[in-house]
Amino acid sequence: MFKIAKQYIQNESGVTAVEYAILGVAMSIIVLAALNQNSDLHEALKTAFVTIQTNINNAGS
Structure with missing residues (x-):
């Protein structure tokens, strides 16, 4: 169970999309x-x- 939670916390693949969305809104x-x-x-x-x-x-x- 801890291994799954640790993998979820370390997964940063969705972070980039969120960062790009924030930058897009700011630029707009x-x-x-x-x-x-x-x-x-x-x-x-x-x-x-x-x-x-x-x-x-x-x-x-």
Whole structure:
């Protein structure tokens, strides 16, 4: 009985999956926070894409 319990405690195969899940959730929260409508990053990206679009449109004229 103790041998089975010891093997169960030492088994770390499921730990990696849990760690990856935690990292995935953390990364998702960071990305969502960064791309929030009120963030500076959102405004910077929006401005950059408008500038690129304007430059492309002006180049084609």
